[in-house]
Amino acid sequence: MPAPPTPPRSARQARLYTIIFEADTPAGRRFDIWLIWAIALSLLVVVLDSIEAVSARLGGVLTVTEWLFTLTFTAEYLARLYCAPQPLRYARSFFGVVDLLAVLPTYLALLFPELHALIDVRVLRLLRVFRVFKLTQYLAEYTYLSRAVAASRRKILVFLSFVLMLVMVAGTLMYVVEGPAHGFTSIPTAMYWAVTTMTTVGFGDLTPKTDLGRLLASLMMLMGWGVLAVPTGIVTAEMVSTQRDTEPPTTRTCPHCLTEGLGAQHRHCHQCGTALPPHQT
Amino acid sequence: MPAPPTPPRSARQARLYTIIFEADTPAGRRFDIWLIWAIALSLLVVVLDSIEAVSARLGGVLTVTEWLFTLTFTAEYLARLYCAPQPLRYARSFFGVVDLLAVLPTYLALLFPELHALIDVRVLRLLRVFRVFKLTQYLAEYTYLSRAVAASRRKILVFLSFVLMLVMVAGTLMYVVEGPAHGFTSIPTAMYWAVTTMTTVGFGDLTPKTDLGRLLASLMMLMGWGVLAVPTGIVTAEMVSTQRDTEPPTTRTCPHCLTEGLGAQHRHCHQCGTALPPHQT
Amino acid sequence: MPAPPTPPRSARQARLYTIIFEADTPAGRRFDIWLIWAIALSLLVVVLDSIEAVSARLGGVLTVTEWLFTLTFTAEYLARLYCAPQPLRYARSFFGVVDLLAVLPTYLALLFPELHALIDVRVLRLLRVFRVFKLTQYLAEYTYLSRAVAASRRKILVFLSFVLMLVMVAGTLMYVVEGPAHGFTSIPTAMYWAVTTMTTVGFGDLTPKTDLGRLLASLMMLMGWGVLAVPTGIVTAEMVSTQRDTEPPTTRTCPHCLTEGLGAQHRHCHQCGTALPPHQT
């Protein structure tokens, strides 16, 4: 929540705040669109840099572009700190941390070359796009989906804990049955295989070789499929009921006591007993 | 939309238009059925031609048949151009382009032998079948399905953008953790692997080898499955609500007491007993 | 439909018919239970015979047992022909053919040793179990499931034709992009790979090696998952609506004109206008 209740301190800060943190003014919209482009392009640089053939040929250009983006994002981060009414609160918020992680790796890789492996943490810049989502016309769909998922959160947690137990028991069983000779070298490895199997991914880097192991694996696959029908069921049921609830019963209101939401067939108010006029839609 | 509002220019063009573009006359139906067979057979030729053993033995026959179909489709394309009220508009429509792509590759491969690789673009002829779908008795089902999918279009777009972000972050993580030594040679390659894993396809051409990589992969599979329950939920919820809406409770209203939602077969109002006028739809 | 309208010809045939074709008498039930056991054991023999280690050691026993079962099933087949009111109609019915296929392979393999490969057609004996399903207490569930699937039959057909087109276009694309050098030796092979990918099976015997091929494959997987959410949606929507329809609105009946199914809130019959007594449940 980067928008705290206290007002910004000066007119300039207030203006900057409206542009950088909000999107209701033309300037604010322009800023957000520019930000999305900058993020997308900087990610393209990160991705291209990871392809050896490209980085060998365009190494110099990529490095320069990367530094341009890093400096720009640094300036933006400082501007955010400057105009936020409570800078510390912003710095510790989720997006504040993401904004910092978007620039820190490049500096760190310069200062401590042995940390170069971490430079790809820059890809977390992607998360900054979520802040700009309030721009889009897809907000209703986004809200609908996240509400359905949030409503099923606890059910999915219970379900996941059940799956983890199943994975642990099944993994251990396969470790005992197949053993290190067939690649199941430890219980964690066997659990990795069990997840692979029960989610129907099935890489095939580890496979049962004994007859008993194959029988167990077959049972696990069938059970896994049945079990994994559950999250689909949870999410779907939530969506069906969300969709049903979006059609409110009526907006009929008692003319005497102003009770709302009277049923369409009601002929007397159920709160005060007043005879109702016929319901019209 | 190959049928513009302006009428065709001559009686002959009008007759041809009815046969080629429409399917309500016997001649029009016969033409559509002939077209489906021609498309199916020409595709069979394309497929057979790609099997080395067959093309080595039947090469000559296949080439001749291919040219027969190409000439036929060319004639049909010219006839469509001739009888369409606005030829240019037809030529630039979706089906106009598909019709052209159905014949162009064969000519191009003859003129520029180095373009031979593109000759299999001919398989796009298949798309022409969709035009003829209006023939079938499965139109209602086709409409039902495409309506349910279309209604969920925006939700699925939001969902896909979310999945792409997840794929990018997960792919980069695996690239950092596993690295080129285990086959994750670049971020795009790692993203390909992430898609493979999160859609539960799991080819197994790339697999994590380190313990940390396997832990991350297990988390991704579980999350991926949960996340991919969402499109199923979207489509199902849409279908359930579509199915519910296809039996509307009518808007018939009692002329005396204004009770609404009377059944189409009702002959008296169920609230006041008034005889109803016959229901009109 | 093995039970034709004409009555069986003699008392003995009638008695046999009740035992063999029906399951309402104690003898009929005992016969069906015995049949299920015989089918299960004979299948066990077929399966064991296919395991080389077992067939090498128990070959003689298995052959004898197999002949015992074949002779038993032959006797049963002849008995069915004898007591069926219209033997020819039975012989040409679905179950008549299955009953014949259950015994024929063993005889054929004896007469024409070169047909030995076909002997495993005996596994179709399994289908005979379906006839006995009428016995079980699971009939309601069986009916519920098959009704939901049958109701979605046409939608699934339309969907399948769409998937087949997608598979053909995607397969051809991959054949052009990857080519025989990477294992995509012909369009049918590439189509097999496309089915493998879009159903999320992902064997991994064929995989894209080029960057463009991997991009295309990623798109196919995402699309494939979205597309395959559709059959789940179809079946689920059908089941939800079937479940909803199994709760009939009411059994309220007009005391004057005997119209049934009046709504619980109705105060006058909607057919004749008679004032109704208050609805009681």
Place this chain on the structure above:
Amino acid sequence: MPAPPTPPRSARQARLYTIIFEADTPAGRRFDIWLIWAIALSLLVVVLDSIEAVSARLGGVLTVTEWLFTLTFTAEYLARLYCAPQPLRYARSFFGVVDLLAVLPTYLALLFPELHALIDVRVLRLLRVFRVFKLTQYLAEYTYLSRAVAASRRKILVFLSFVLMLVMVAGTLMYVVEGPAHGFTSIPTAMYWAVTTMTTVGFGDLTPKTDLGRLLASLMMLMGWGVLAVPTGIVTAEMVSTQRDTEPPTTRTCPHCLTEGLGAQHRHCHQCGTALPPHQT
């Protein structure tokens, strides 16, 4: 059901019973939380012990810790036997057996070193966690999920028997078509492959090599996917209807006009306006 109707025999047993078997007193809650930690840590020991690198370095520590946990669980088992009102009934209950299996393997491995392979049965300790679930605030979600799954139990059984038949027929077909030369060495192996394919796991350790085999496999995958949409449909439909039923419309009835289904907050009948007595549940 470890809580039989007869009361425990002495005050001390009663006190112990409240602590060990129940979770409503502070002592009982503390005991349950301690138990979960003990189970989790002892499982960690089992898992670490299976990783060769770890067990080589920490072997001694792990053995000692394991014995500590085994002795603790033994004491707990004896305490449960001591305070249970009907010790034998507890010992034969599901959780009684699980409690015994949690400690037995360690003793057996000590006495009969050749049974060492069975020591990982200790992982079944995990099941003991389920007993403590009554603690959590997730009980409602747990009940909801298990009710939805239990209600679909019979449908899923019918469905599974159908899938098993399909697997058997498909496996035999592939055994006949591909044969031992391509890895399908016996019908059970081919059935394992069929399960792998129809659940969309697709390990890829066995794959069809012939054209006919690939065609059959493609059909199986498509069919498999359609078929496996059924359990998702069953569970989802059950959840949708469970969710609908959890908001019953009440059975409250107007004492004057007998209108039913009045809302719990209504104070006047919506049909005749009579003032209602307060709602009792």
